[in-house]
Amino acid sequence: MAETFEHRAATTASIMLRLRDFLRECVGSASCEEADRVREALVLLPQAQGRSLADAPAIERMLDAGAALSAMLAIVGPGARFMLSCGEEQACMATVLATDGPEEVTGDGRTPALALLAAHVSACLAGLERCVALDETSSAPLSARLH
Incomplete structure (x- = not known):
């Protein structure tokens, strides 16, 4: 069954709402909560990005070893362009x-991992917002798009 524009828009709006809530949680999290936030990202980000993340078991092992920043670097991927400041x-x-x-988006947090997670989530949100704007434009009647 083909997905309707309305269904896709509702699903995207729901994901965006969850990402905004998650972003607030990342910014407000204590240092001791960074592994929990990264674990939540392992569930939430694939839904937002429409693709699976890097090797989730390896990321889990990094978190178990206390390497939350390494886990975040694995999540953002090897081609990511970023800057961290503490x-x-x-x-x-x-x-x-x-x-x-x-x-170019920024995020802040109490640890480098939380800050990178907040910035990455913000980048995902920016991408979704851009897609929503394109969908709304392309679904409008031609006469509305010309004005």
């Missing part, structure tokens, strides 16, 4: 260049 008193910031668009 300040005093658990103030970290990450900037990620979206792979499928012109966006």
